[in-house]
Amino acid sequence: MSTDDTDADSNDETATPVDEPDDEHHDFWAEGVADEIETRVAEQRETTDDASGEERPASSSPNDPIVIKGGVSPSGVAHLGNVNEIMRGYFVAEALRDRDHEVRQVFTSDDRDPLRKLPRKLADPDGQIVGLGEVDAGALGRNLGKPYTDIPDPFGERDSYAAHFAALLEADADRLGVDIEMYSNTELYGEGAFDPVVERVLDRVDTAREVLSEYQAKADDDYVPFNPICEECGKLTETVTDIDLDAETVDYVCTDMEVGDETIEGCGHEGTATFREGKLPWRFEWPGQWQVLDVDFEPFGKDHAEGSWPSGVDIAENVLGIEPPVPMVYEWFTLNGEALSSSAGNIVTVPELLELLEPEVIRYFFALYPKKARDLDLSRLDQLVDDFDRFEEAYYEGVDDESVTAFAEAAYPYVVGNVADERPIRLPYTFAAVLGMVDDRGLREKLARDEGHIPDDADEATVEAALARVEQARNWAERMDNAYNYRLQADLPDVAFDDATSDALDALADVVAAGHDGETIQSEIYDTARDHGIEPGDLFEAGYRLFFDETQGPRLGEFLGDLEQEFVVGRLRRER
């Protein structure tokens, strides 16, 4: 697959969520990727059969299960952006399993990376975002420059900061129904899995420098692609002065090291480290992971596409002597129109999102074509849910857009996991939000039945499942504080009105008692106000006080039209 990003209309988030337009063979992108992986596996089998393979690592047998990888360096908060890679890999894994392949989905926690700066936010063990003030930030500050696995868990539960972060990610994957095998880089180094890679890179250090110098200026004649952990200060450092391949050690001086924009200060110590007591720089570590974990496919974000992917391919082929995996570049999504950013607070976690959406809706979001930039606009989750509902409808009944129907036929089974025999009963999300203004479960059900959203013959379990969305829509209304964030008052609030307003309310009660729909009640509110010589706005406000104990609210007439007539009449008359 091309790693070029040729998506010209990448900001058009409202376009129909169809599959890759230029893929003529499949209606779901994951199937096209699965084709590429099958081709790779078949070619590897041929290479091995020919016995012409050059020094392929012993672990790389084409009969192994197909391995799909993702990975992330621990950071402040495990959030939905990290899930992108997991979900993209998942759909490809499912497409391959559907073709009777055995597939492992592995995910590396790149946890020998150093903590470079204090995160502003962390996620607690339940995945809730907290500020640094709620943890021992001093312990983090004292450990800058050390691997994440050597830093205490700020919440005091796990072995390390890294273990805390990995547990969050694993829990997120689990919540979304994806089974991943987590690997700790530190453990892989510690148990010697990287030994052959480190040995090969250091054995060919001239070639390694030459290859890297095509991509990075720092690869000068002294450069050694191995970062020992200083035995004195515990920080990662980079000045390797000697390599002993037989002893599998390096000598080093603990000097300052530039990592990204940050400088890790060295302590000046001179020491010796084994190949297990350090790490490869990322540009070598990534292809090293492909070898160690025998990776066949890896999706990654655009940042890597321009940086470490081309150098990784070069290093894989010309330093390690392995075939790089099949790549797939996915677009980052934005949240509320802005880039995801832990430090700027523009993130949402999986547990937070699951308070607002069903897991299948989140999975649907990631089933959409990955090379197109999308925005997850929390204020318009109703649109996302509507899209999902249409996608579901397309699978069961077809819709008037062929591309949506074809996409649904191919992707829906992977999105929901278990396909029900009959199309599930779903309340439209905004209607569910209206029901969320009402606390009474029985009234919610009645309103949903009256509006025809629950069929007459629905059994109790079906009703229960349909009403589950009301809680999510209600959480959404609260979180966004939007037009649905009101609560119908079960008891008459403490109100007092002047005579004109009282008379107008009584007149409005008579209108409702005569039986009218919401639209009519809405226009009658205006007429009634005028008839009684008061401003319509004042009559609306009186209504909001009576029903919500607020001075504003949703479209009142339509809302009252949805409620039980007797209740509305009694409330307008201030009797109940």
Ligand SMILES: [Zn+2]
């Ligand atoms: Zn040191």
